Amino acid sequence: QRKQYFTRKIEGPAPKIDGRLEAVWEQVPWATGFVEWQPNFGEQPAEQSAFKILYDEKNLYVAYRAFDAQPDSIVRRLSRRDFFPGDWMEINIDSYHDLRTAFSFTLSASGVRGDEFVSENGNDWDPSWNPVWFGKTRVDSLGWTAEVQIPFSQLRFDKAPEQIWGIQVMRRNFRHQERSVWQPIAPTDNGWVSFFGELHGIRDIEPPRQVEIQPYVVGKAESFEKIEGNPFATGSDFSLSAGLDGKVALTSDLILDFTLNPDFGQVEADPSVVRLDGFQNFFSERRPFFIEGRNIFNYPLSFTAAGGNQDADLLFYSRRIGAAPHHYPALAPDEYAEVPANTSILGAAKFSGKTRHGWSIGI
Template identity: 55%
Template sequence: MTNDGDNFDDSWDPIWQTKTSIDNDGWNAEIKIPLSQLRFSQKEEQRWGLQVVRYLFRESENSMWQHIPSNISGWTSHYGEIEGIDHIKPQRQVEIAPFAVGKFDKYEKVVGNPYATGKEFGYNVGVDGKIGITNNMILDFTINPDFGQVEADPSEVNLSAFESFFSEKRPFFIEGKNITNYQITPGGNPWSSDNLFYSRRIGRKPHGEPELDDNEYADVPENTKILGAFKLTGKTNDGWSIGIIENIANKEIAEIDIEGEKHDEIVEPYTNYLIGRVQKDINKGNTIIGGMFTTTNRKLEDTNLDYLNSSAITGGVDFKQYFWKKKYYVTAMFVTSKINGSTEAILDQQTSSRRYFQRPDADYLSVDSSLTTLVGHGGNISFGKQTNSGFRFAFNTTWRSPGLELNDVGYMRQANTIFQYLWAGYSITKPFSIFRRININMNQWSGWDFGSVNLFNGANINTWFQFKNLWSVSGGYNIEFENISNTILRGGPSMKVPGNQNYWFEIETNYTKKVRFNASVSENKGNENYEYYNGYYLSATYQPVDNISFSLNPYFSTYKADLQYIDEFTYNGEARYVFGK
């Protein structure tokens, strides 16, 4: 699945069969996909867009049924068409899959802890299903789902004040996410993860954590149980793409043992999540309009969870216009949010790491302990040229107002920001001399807060060269000038941070060979020696057959930082901040 080549998502995995052979005429492939796996209209005669691609690995070569020149933009908009498909009827898909799961965990026993006996038994039963409302509209549902077999997240040590972002791996949320996705800022930057819908909120670890004294123990659920959820995705007859997700998460209770006496404490309230998304292509796909809304409602029964928002609403509208055979584009996106809660909850939002309204040097911000509502807005505007080769560029401005809050069922790293970047690149896809392909890119970026303070400025140049023997080299240089951080003291005043510069270089041998190597080096130097990093990486791979490979990946790095926040304390009535190395 792809947004006309802007991005690709291969997580959709329908039922299909294939068989290949090699004869005197060459390589042949036959692929069968049941009609039940496809969505199409009830017209007597069908016309379908189609593209077939064969990737020849040993030559790093693509062969296409419908040729798409490298000097134009887009992908699906240039597919070929097959006509004359008739006498077929769309089938309404029905799949019901009940399940039962048992588990046994064995671990080291903790003496005195009645909840760490060294072994645990557990079970779970539920049902998953899929129903075709129409051939173009599918209803997925799940009751008491089990995600125990889903790949675990990578381990991470996060020393910052900001929340880590993890990708979704649960099939229920992956299928159809191209419709429910609402990424606010494109590109690889600190704001590109911001989204109105971050499905990892659903079924998350409970918010509450019981406060325990010595000789007190607690049994806290690892995740919030999803009582039931449904997802409706598809396309209407008049061309509207629709995605609706409704979810009810269970109330979670921790059992606390105090010298043999047990009592319960709510660590997560009943919560309802509702997500809705619509989008439509008009003007032969040159204009795209859409919108999205989300709601979160919590049933707060215990005062120990008053720091949570009782309800949250977010919404957005988006627009994209292509020009001149889709080589140029303009996009605009606007989002807004409103959260409600107790004075404790809204005070917690004002002083969180996403805002720090309490900063003494932010005269345009103030903490209001009487508020029970917080409202904000954000958005993104961009203009650019997109082609598969030649000159390309993108100019982008994105912002998050101080009051914007998306983290009830979305993701937002930081509010109170205005971010601008310019990217320009040149790509050569026609082989010449010793080169097979060349990419050259330049980037510039700047940031401000809503107090008009210029926080940071930087620039970058990077290149990638692929040779005709399929070896490649790449490298780049990055510079950031002295910046002003309004978060490094975690609610304290802004602080100047020296700039830094870094470089990297990488070389890779022919990746189609049975034996291949990759080596890279990178170094980052902070001005005034406030930080230093270097890293060396080597990879050696031996692949005797297609489905077996052996790799050795040694890696060495050093990192030194003099500005790692530790704590804040008061001395003679004044705030003091402790940093560690």
């Protein structure tokens, strides 16, 4: 049976996101009744959990209560974003209510955030999606608590008098190597998002018209050994470049991304890989322009369950765009050439999203 949770709009000030559950949370009841998901589906978990949901004009708020009889034993490990160490709570939100896609927000007991875009009814979890949201945690005598603030601008939904969204909340108890869920979904069920419980009560909110413009200016100065006769090795070099990245929500479901002379210097570097065969290395996409709507452009040529690599088997592999040139000119002893480390991208645009009839679009 599909569970339902009924939220309501906040009356008065919004909760302060600090991990302390103040009086504003008393406006809605706790959702309880978690059951073990792994390792023994359907049994009572070692520790119970609960959550509450509130909203205002711009944000969705989630409060967690993770009971623990031994608060000193709660595993609170620090790590980088999108790594889920120790104990954590997670909410998956199917704001499209298409029963196939969802937005996942994970917060560990140590305050580490993780986020993923879920597609293909739970078969594809993309950690490269990095929305803007906030969360804080606190340990007390009953276990640990958390507060989460998710701007509506980070979700995708249609305009309607009342929203009905799919939701699932999961807890990981690291000490017991156990995961429990609010909406029971057997690991043997064929799907994930299509079995979510429902969130009711969000009324009269406007899908935000998202507009983001991020200009940049980069200066670069280099000093190196001068080589006589080489016009490209004069001993020093200075360059100045500028560009911008933009995102415009044409509707609540359709996004236009564009970039002019992009600079991806802020992107996390790829790990070092040594290969002794003649095949190409395949790395996950981390550049913001290529991440939006990535699931629409993913056309795997083989199934990962059969041993395929999710990036290596894609028909469209975006990391080839802007990669280093493969050709190196054959030069005479007195000839010189400047070989760039990367191919310049003068500009690019992408149109992606989902129609009200459930069709995904990517151009």
